Amino acid sequence: MKKLVVENVTKIFGTNPQKGLKLVREGLDKETIFNQTGLSVGVNQASFSANEGELLVIMGLSGSGKSTLVRCINRLIEPTDGRILVDGVDITTLDAPEMRKLSQKKLGMVFQNFALLPHKTIYENVEFGLDLMGKPADEKRKVSEAMLAQVGLDGWGNSYPSQLSGGMQQRVGLARALALDPDILLMDEAFSALDPLIRRDMQDELIKLQKRMHKTIIFISHDLDEALKLGDRIVLMKDGIIVQTGTPEEILTEPANDYVRRFVEDVDATKVLTAENVMKKAEAVVYVAADGPRAALRKMRKNSISSIFALNADDNLLGIVHAADAAKAVESGDKKLEDIIKPARSVSAETPALELYPMMSESDWPLAVIDTNNEFIGVVVSGNLIAAVAEYGPDPSI
Incomplete structure (x- = not known):
């Protein structure tokens, strides 16, 4: 079952984006459009889908459009064109109250920089979204305790963010997103700010968590090894365009073009072979x-x-x-x-x-x-x- 469907989503930054959209549809590339109009193409007619319970990695180098795309999915950035369907509902047609209601039920977000509130306890940080929904105190605490246990932070609820390591703070961000029990979890470079050892630990924890919770996860990364380790499938982007979508093995063994081939040439393909x-x-x-x-x-x-x-x-x-x-x-x-x-x-x-x-x-x-x-x-x-x-x-x- 397809939980998320993205159809021809385009995002153009600048005044009169419709002028840029016309050029996009004519097949002009990002650099040509910028030189002619001064408009920046963040995402160029991107289409993909994510199945229920799938961990899908959207990856690419800096400037590839991956973070812009994920922000279009929850409309932190308004797409210039295209459709985004969550459980069959085109969220690009929703007004602000409708979108806020859908986001509370369907979409959770984990940011790269943790985005914790330093003056609030860990319990209060995890309960932040539940606060906005007006949930009673006893229900909030029960949920926050359960979510902290899920991410391995049982007993840390009364601490403050400054008392936690970077990896622990990211776990809090993950627990806060999970507290709303979203159908789709969006993770934008969630582990990029962590030290390599902590980052690997967090990757392992996410894999374990996914086996227990079976969320639909859209994970943004610039790291191919991370994408290969986490992704059921990978969406590879360049200059705002999706250049290939496939399983880790397909990306490595059947590259769609020379760019993908160069991108993966230094990766040990045997790492993605499984029993x-x-x-x-x-x-x-x-x-x-x-x-x-x-x-x-x-x-x-x-x-x-x-x-x-x-x-x-x-x-x-x-x-x-x-x-x-x-x-x-x-x-x-x-x-x-x-x-x-x-x-x-x-x-x-x-x-x-x-x-x-x-x-x-x-x-x-x-x-x-x-x-x-x-x-x-x-x-x-x-x-x-x-x-x-x-x-x-x-x-x-x-």
Whole structure:
């Protein structure tokens, strides 16, 4: 389901922007329009959509139009042309009271410079938006406590911003945005002002938070590594124009033009390969409710494999059965598969492929790939892993 749809949004700064809009529609570029009219094209006919629960990164270098675009989405900046639909409602048609009401329910914003009120406590900062909505004190405090716990600041509510580190202050800004329970969270260069180590920690925290809350997040960044780490998809901009939209792997391996190719040429593409990218479908599995040692051995023999993963009726991974153990059970007349199931090594679908190498080196057995519900979805074997990674660079030594 598409939560946000941006259609041909253009923003032109200066007097008589309609004159610039005409030139934009004629295909003139940003520099030519400025030289002819003195008008600055911030965003040029941008179109993209964000699905519900998706973390979409809009990225580009300074002056690419990414921050202007995100400010058009919540109308901190009024677009010159185009449509912006939130749950099917074109917000460019709303008057100020209607837009304010929609923003309170649908849109949250996290700024680069934290934007905390220094004279208010952390509780009061988180509750600021709830104050504007007229929420009662007990409800505000309950929400602020819950949101601070979500971002790892439980117990800091009575402190003041000056008593917190930069990373902690940014967590407060995030908690304040989440306190309104917005459907869409807009994050404009939210981690750019942080030290590198704190920035990485905040990226990790955002990933964990997203897994719990499943918000639609529009994240603005100029850092490609950050975009690759966070984004389900990436929107890459240059001179106000969207030059490519795609998954991190698509951006790296299928650049749309020379600009994108130059932009990503120094990035290690193997960093975006995950277990899901390099896994294969299992030749066979056994189910404890239906199969015994003899059935397990037969399936292994038929598929020329020496081990087989054991699942329950819900496809949850229970472990692995080895051929030698199954053969011994058959010889002894044991018909219970449970007696020969050994613990299986498993990884999540999102595990970076390069992290799989040391795991593969520790055992001759394959790795099971599971989803967030422990459901078995595939298997990683050395050959597939090496072949996939070899397409993007030198093979690490196993």
